[in-house]
Amino acid sequence: MSEIPRATHAAAPGLPALGQHEPPLKGVRVLDLSRVLAAPFCAMMLADLGAEVTKVEHPKGGDQTRHWGTAIHGGERTYYLAINRSKQSIAIDFSKPEGAALIKELARESDILVENYMLGTLERYGLGYEALKAENPRLIYCSVSGYGRTGPSAARPGYDSVIQAESGLMSITGEPDGEASKAGVPICDITAGMYATQAILAAFVRRLRNGHGEAIDIALFDCTLANHVSVAANALLLKTPPGRYGNSHADIIPxxxxxxxxxxxxxxxxxxxxxxxxxxxxxxxxxxxxxxxxxxxxxxxxxxxxxxxxxxxxxxxxxxxxxxxxxxxxxxxxxxxxNVLEALTSEEATAREMVCEIDHPTAGRINLVGSPLKFQEGSLAPPMAPPLLGEHTDRVLAGRIGLDAETIAQLRAAHVIY
Structure with a gap:
């Protein structure tokens, strides 16, 4: 059972017209082959904008963040819940040939793929950009990594705290006479996810014009250097390493x-x-x-x-x-x-509808931070609960690539899916 019958689906060359108040990415399909934070954050933003995001997780344990943070009622953990709303979850082991074949089928009828595997990992399974481009020339394939897909550190794993150190961010954060300090949130991951979303949307507009897909290479290190803005200009133009100013400002006083x-x-x-x-x-x-x-x-x-x-x-x-x-x-x-709880429960946060209530299948009704994007004419997709591991496997495989119940059962028995 190493071959999966080839489906006839393909990413549509165009999208139906939107109603005035519909989400801007309604009808766009995203295949989310990502874990942890930066790339999942990007995929979540696309889901907020109305895209149908299918998150692919390993059957054994899923996304690492399912095991990070504090478990709430029902067993789900805070870290995972923060960055995976409004997605579907399918559990596929693509290290098996049958699993890789399923990913190819899903990529064939997707518009966008987001991934953050180590350099060369997806290529080993025939799931790199060139292989999937041959299956779907319109595919926008976004890779998010610590140091990018080229350069001396391309093969290194990239973690936010280390990027904060290496990028110079820690050297300008903290009190002038104290130690260098990292930011209180994983800002390199978060902004890399934002830059990735921006690049994907630009590539999507380009595809509407010329019909061609794109390979996008987003590095946490690059994004953090870009975030330095005026601090970087001071360093480059004055040839002097910027210092730390604590809660004050290097240039604007007071x-x-x-x-x-x-x-x-x-x-x-x-x-x-x-x-x-x-x-x-x-x-x-x-x-x-x-x-x-x-x-x-x-x-x-x-x-x-x-x-x-x-x-x-x-x-x-x-x-x-x-x-x-x-x-x-x-x-x-x-x-x-x-403090953060005061900010989230403030009058301003309430007025801006920045906290949303979501019904979760195991945790009940929970509060999560909502999207900061606001539209006057369009809308965002209604926030949905972050999915359970493999919650939508059968639905997606049957509805998207036409597998029958017997084939799905065989794949599950072979531990290809969960």
């Missing part, structure tokens, strides 16, 4: 965390006009805006310690809830330092 009488608040002054309002209407010290040391941003940057001493002495004289209305009235951005 910005930072300051302690009021009852706790910390964070604010950002972005222009000389804002500084004048900040000095007069917030601090009640209008003379600061005319002080030669602070009259423009260059002066404030050169004299940041002197300005910091003045502001620190002033802020400790009132509570945060006395200071914040003054910031608001002056049009200077400021806010309280909240």
């Amino acid at each position: 910005q930072g965390l300051y302690h009021a009488e009852d706790g910390p608040l964070m604010f950002h002054v972005g222009s000389d006009a804002q500084f004048a309002r900040f000095s007069a209407d917030v601090l009640g010290l209008p003379e600061l805006a005319h002080d030669p040391r602070f009259i423009d941003n260059d002066g404030r940057r050169a004299n940041r310690e002197a300005l910091d001493e003045i502001m620190s002495g002033r802020f400790c004289t009132r509570s945060r809830h006395e200071w914040l209305p003054l910031f608001r009235a002056a049009g200077v951005p400021a806010g309280l330092v909240q």
Whole structure:
């Protein structure tokens, strides 16, 4: 049973017209051959946009994140639930020839494939870009890895924390006199997933014009270098390694965390006009805006310690809830330092519908973070529960590639599927 009967399905050359309020990727099929975070995050964004995303997992254990984080009622774990909403799960062992044949069939009638295996892994099973391009020339094949598919580190595994170190991100994060520090979330993974989504959508638009697929190569290392923006420009143009500024800013002064009488608040002054309002209407010290040391941003940057001493002495004289209305009235951005649960349950998060309630088959009704994408004319797909391992195997194999119940049972008995 090494051969699976070849199905006749193929990715449609076009897509039906959308209704005004339908999700923009309705009718687009995504084959998600990815695990852990960056690439699954990309596939989840595509699902939010309306694509039909089929997540392929190994029958033994599935995605590693099914075993990370804390288990909630029903056994599913928080890490997996965070990045796999609105997908279908099929469990296929493609190290077996029958399993690889199933993946080829699914790729033949998919529009997009997302993967993050080690260099050469999928090629060994006949599932690399060139092999699947021969099956489906319109396929958009996106590979996400630590260091890309070319270069001296292409064969290395890539993990967010190590990328944060090697990319220079840790060197600019933390207090000036403290140790280098990583970010509190896996920001390299998250932004790589965003860049991957952007590249896929661009390739999809290109395919609408010329009918051809594409191979996309996204590296966490590359994406994190791109994230340095002005810090990278300072390093390259000034030939000086940037330092750490803690909660302050390398270039824009004043910005930072300051302690009021009852706790910390964070604010950002972005222009000389804002500084004048900040000095007069917030601090009640209008003379600061005319002080030669602070009259423009260059002066404030050169004299940041002197300005910091003045502001620190002033802020400790009132509570945060006395200071914040003054910031608001002056049009200077400021806010309280909240913990994550406070932020997720805040009035702002509620108004923006950033937490969604989802019915889960084993956990019951659960709350998860929703998509930040908002459309006026279109819509997102309604959020669905992250799937159980192999929850949709039979449905997909029967509905997408036409396997009958007997063939599916034989594949399950041979441990090709779960």
